[in-house]
Amino acid sequence: MSESYTVKAELREKVGKGAARYLRRNNMVPAVIYGDKQDALPIAVPYKETFLKLHAGGFLTTVITIDVGGKQIKVLPKDYQLDVVKDTLTHVDYLRVSDRTLVTVRIPVHFENEDAAPGIKAKNGTLNVVHHDIEVHCPAEAIPEGFTLDASKLDMGDALHASDLKLPKGVSLSTDEDFVIATIVPPMSEEADEAEAGEAEDTEEK
Incomplete structure (x- = not known):
């Protein structure tokens, strides 16, 4: 298994295209944490750090920890979206996981x-x-x-x-x-x- 790491994220108070564009202008990527029978949690993660991890290999097979306001959430990146023209990262989906998750x-x-x-x-x-x-x-x-x-x-x-x-x-x-x-x-x-x-x-x- 690839080495895990921690990502510091921010809660997203607003969702939608306008809010997403604002985040991207400020070097953040809109993302969401879902699964484990809990409500989806909209967050924003650092663009550069996430983009580098994406292209380093093993992005979708590495369990990571997301720190949201001091709360630690274990997740597995499940999907991501790239801009079809610029090839920039525009969104990431994370799945909540535990030691029981398959x-x-x-x-x-x-x-x-x-x-x-x-x-x-x-x-x-x-x-x-x-x-x-x-x-x-x-x-x-x-x-x-x-x-x-x-x-x-x-x-x-x-x-x-x-x-x-x-x-x-x-x-x-x-x-x-x-x-x-x-x-x-x-x-x-x-x-x-x-x-x-x-x-x-x-x-x-x-």
Whole structure:
């Protein structure tokens, strides 16, 4: 799980487009905390700090603490909105969580030892990634930081499946299907032609 952090927020007394524009002009982002059978709580969070956390990775899989007037609220960022033109952060949704909360999140998948895979090393294949992240159900306090799959034994046409994932205790996939996560595919036709031409030249030189 990514390292948690604390955000100091302000209560929003006014809502609506005008109030939201005022907050953004003052380097704040409109946000709301919801869930846990409580009323939604409109807040404003610092723009720069939140924007940097968003682009640092793990934003939607890290439980954080929001300090609102001295009250500490544990939350998980669930959604955010960006301006379609400026790509600036315009709104964030936070879900209240506790040690009993189960959440659905998408966890990134990383691959290692690709260069050692026979299908790549010996046959010039490519690792075709079908799913860069995987949806799982898990406790909010135990969200995996990522999954790592070993590609070293993959030959041409071989694949890594959901069943190859090592799931921590309490973590389950959102589907029972043993879907393909990545597979070794032949090189593109142009690359294949270049490879064959290179092999032909080597043969002629010998």
